[in-house]
Amino acid sequence: MDTLKPKGDSVVKIVSSIERLIRLGHWQAGHKLPTVRSLSDELNVNPSTVSTAYKQLRDAGVIVTKGRQGTFVTEEVDIQHTEMAVPKGLIDLASGNVDGRLLPKLNPDWLLNYNLYSGYEELGDNEQLKQLAKKQMNKHCDINAEPVLFSSTLDIMERALSQWCVAGAKILVEDPCWSPIKALAVSMRLDIIAMPIDEQGAVIPDDEVLASASAMIVTPRAHNPTGVNYSQQRWQTLAERIADKDILLLIDDYWGELSRQPAPNLKLIKNEWIYSTSLSKFLGPDFRIAMAVGNGATIKAMKNRFSLGPRWVSGLLQFLAVNAWQDMLETGLLNKAIDSYAQRREKLINELVKFGFDIWQSGEGLHVWLPVANENYAIQALAAKGWAVQQGSAFSLDKKPAIRISISNLTLEDCTLLAKDIASILTNSKSMLY
Secondary structure (H helix, E strand, O other), X not given: OHHHOOOOOOHHHHHHHHHHHHHOOOOOOOOEOOOHHHHHHHHOOOHHHHHHHHHHHHHOOOEEEOHHHOEEEOOOOOOOOOOOOOOOOOEEEOOOOOOHHHOOOOOHHHHHHOOOOOOHHHOOOOHHHHHHHHHHHHHXXXXXXOOEEEOOHHHHHHHHHHHHOOOOOEEEEEEOOOOHHHHHHXXXXXXXXXXXXXXXXXXXXXXXXXXXXXXXXXXXXXXXXXXXXXXXXXXHHHHHHHOOOOOEEEEEOOOXXXXXXXXXXXXXXXXXXXXXXXXXXXXXXXXXXXXXXXXXXXXXXXXXHHHHOOOOOOHHHHHHHHHHHHHHHHHOHHHHHHHHHHHHHHHHHHHHXXXXXXXXXXXXXXXXXXXXXXHHHHHHXXXXXXXXXXXXXXXXXXXXXEEEEEOOOOOHHHHHHHHHHHHHHHOXXXXXXX
């Protein structure tokens, strides 16, 4: 039936049509897609149009190409969820979860001062939470603006992009990148342009590429998945290169409160920007609250749109977040978390360097990024030794093989043992490493 075939005369329409066929179950897991040539002939479009559409779907994990066998619908497709299930018995260095031992303990006495709201008109952004967030943003980032509360970092990105971009617009994204961004871009019919990451941050594209882009998403500190921090020089270069372009800059500083490094200098940015940070990395994912500030009209439009949908973040959740955040500051638990994450990441990197691995030594956060020649071999061999690590190609737009190692479940002693195991697996053949 024609209704079960892809339609469209543009990348955006073809992506939308294929995604719909999969979502409605007409094309199930394992279904083989038409070749680029045959679909382009059928739709009477340039083969590059179909090729670009397939690339966007591959980047989001919706389809997979298996060499000469062809292109297929991915098994158990769910473009909204990217979490990895860790096999039982393995030490979890793959999920990217935070260290539960460093999360605050909830005090029942806090609730003695809280009365459940009875009226919807009373709900909104908790003033205490806003002022604490404003104080911390001002301290770390020299931002003196009222933050707006949202449900998550991805929520902020989606709202900002929907206000600024139209379907088919190009957005600049770090490569490798936080994997939900890929799925978000596909669902919004946006075309990703990759910005390769090096040890200084994202490599800024040439002027022609910049001129074609509507928005740019950057993670200035503790970049996920590599841990890279932008150098001051790279940040200044970024600011200068986009200054005369109509680009919205989305700054995802999710690690902000846990960072040891200086915040990005927002005064250098002449474009409209949205700065966001999250509570979930230092308070835990139960505190699903993110906050954003901006220097233009987009942040106000985002707030207005939020008030028409979710309307507010749970008042009880906000109240508990204020108390937990203040408690971490007053007891020193926040500083303990900052030091603990930094020590373990630095320890693992130093141990890997001892074995001759050419690995980025700067940065911070939960992750260490290790390029390898054979990703599946590295993952399987480490699993045989009891370690579960994440495949790097899940984060890479160009699918370069690597492994991402999350340090939250490691002790300092584990770091030494893990480095030895990695070395025993990968240094037997120098060709295994880039």
